[in-house]
Amino acid sequence: MIWHLIAAVFSGLAAAGIGLFLRQLSGKRLPKWLVPACAGLGILGYQVSAEYQWFDNKKDQLPDSAVVISTERGSAVWRPWTFVYPMVNAFSVVDRDSLTSEMRDETSVTELIIYHFKRHYPDVVTPRPYLLNCDSRELVPLDDATGKPVVDAMRTLRDNAPLYITVCRPPREV
Structure with a gap:
C-alpha cells in the first residue's frame, strides 16, 4: 500500500x-x-x-499450473470509467498440480480446490474444496470442517464450462 x-x-x-x-x-x-x-x-x-x-x-504471480476458470467484472459510481470498460474485481483459479483423481463405482471423480481471489485491501483469497464427477459433470462442495460432500449444494456443469474443461479434459501433450 x-x-x-x-x-x-x-x-x-x-x-x-x-x-x-x-x-x-x-x-x-x-x-x-x-x-x-x-x-x-x-x-x-x-x-x-x-x-x-x-x-x-x-x-x-500464480504458478504455471494454475488456470483461471472465471472472472467477475464490475462497475462503480465513484469510478465512472468502469461503466465503459468494467474492471476485474474477482477471479477463480484451479491449480492442476493439486488435482487428485480416482475411480469410484466405475466413475471418474476428481478432488480439487478452487481459489477465489477478490480485490480488496488486503486482497482476499478463499480456498474451497470440491468433488467433480467427470462422467456426469456434477460438482459438489466439501464441508470445510468434516470434508464430507454437501449434496444439497450440488450442481451440474455445462459441457463447455471452463472448470469442467480444465479438470476433466486436460490438454494433450504433443
Whole structure:
C-alpha cells in the first residue's frame, strides 16, 4: 500500500511538472490552475492504471499450473470509467498440480480446490474444496470442517464450462 501511495505522489509530481513546463513554454499565458489540475490527473491516471492492472499482476504471480476458470467484472459510481470498460474485481483459479483423481463405482471423480481471489485491501483469497464427477459433470462442495460432500449444494456443469474443461479434459501433450 505504501508503494502505491509513493507511486501516486510521484505520478502527480511528474504530471505537475509537465503542466509547469507547458505553462512556461506558453510564456505564462496558460492559467495557473493548469499545474495542480495536471497533478490531479496524474494521480488519477496512476490509480486507474493500477486498478486495471490488478488482475494481470495477480495472474502473473500464480504458478504455471494454475488456470483461471472465471472472472467477475464490475462497475462503480465513484469510478465512472468502469461503466465503459468494467474492471476485474474477482477471479477463480484451479491449480492442476493439486488435482487428485480416482475411480469410484466405475466413475471418474476428481478432488480439487478452487481459489477465489477478490480485490480488496488486503486482497482476499478463499480456498474451497470440491468433488467433480467427470462422467456426469456434477460438482459438489466439501464441508470445510468434516470434508464430507454437501449434496444439497450440488450442481451440474455445462459441457463447455471452463472448470469442467480444465479438470476433466486436460490438454494433450504433443
